[in-house]
Amino acid sequence: AIDKANEVFAAPLKEKADIVVSVVKFPQDIDLYQAQKGIDNAKLALKKNGIMILVAKCRDGIGGKAFADLLGSCETPKAALDKIEQGYVLGYHKAAKMAEIGLWAQMWGVTDVAPDVISKLFITPFSDLQTAVDKALEEKGRNASVLFLMDGGLTVPLVRKAST
Secondary structure (H helix, E strand, O other): OHHHHHHHHEEEEOOOEEEEEEEOOOOOOOOHHHHHHHHHHHHHHEEEEEEEEEEOOOOOOOOOHHHHHHHHOOOOHHHHHHHHHHOOOOOHHHHHHHHHHHOOOEEEEEOOOOHHHHHHHOEEEOOOHHHHHHHHHHHHOOOOOEEEEOOOOOOEEEEOOOOO
């Protein structure tokens, strides 16, 4: 079963990238709660201190009230993780995954979620992908490695360890 899942969903990589663009398609792009799958998959291909750019319509906004309330009520990803440790509520698992990534990487988003709303969830908003990619390359350098996950909600990057 694992071999079949890897055959269908996994994308082998030689190494992680400085910038990962994760495009989440319909129906997972309905809201940020569902599109978070693209963030979770992108982290597997992202170098420490890298930039992950989520591209998802999020036509229904944030979704997942507990998820949004928790992240929106905390100043930092670490504070969100600390709050989760105090008591679990359904939806906190996705908040925890996003907060964990926020400890070691930047999360940027090209979505229809209002900038003042998404920025409270540790995601830097951008109005279009070109601007986000240009800014990421400016920050990471023109020689930065860039990876596009064209179906980020389903594609699971697997970094292959070099044989010794």
